Amino acid sequence: MKKSGKTESLDLHVLIEKEGRLYSALCLEIDVASQGRTVVEAKKNIVEAVRLYFEDVYAEGDEKEFIPRPAPLEEWLSYF
Template identity: 55%
Template sequence: MEETYKFSVIIHKEGKWYVSWCPELDVASQGETVEEAIENLKEAVELYLEDEDVQIPAGGSILTTTIEVSHAKTSRPVST
């Protein structure tokens, strides 16, 4: 029987690439667009789950947010 799982995805840009990361499994991929990075991560996760010995974490999701920090040494804003 096939099961469906939900995992978190964190995406950030490195140069011209979007890097996608699944923190629950510590699996990452990349793409030239956000959509491509997500699709490539889905494929990487599917391949990861094919391993017979893989440990799939129990339910619950990772929560992410942003914070704002001021610092005198910051000379330029971080690009998004």
């Protein structure tokens, strides 16, 4: 796949919840999760996890085949 160097932005929904001593972060559109000791760390980690996820999709040349796999409905309901 040829890289164009073009950057695209994408708005995604992230649910962050305190679980014990950690904060879990879940990207609802693609069901990618991460965690951190603070909300700020959880946000930083989920951004990195999502970036790596899409980087992998594009590295495999699968972007045209990409089908979003959203998080389960109960997670979406927790967001709203």
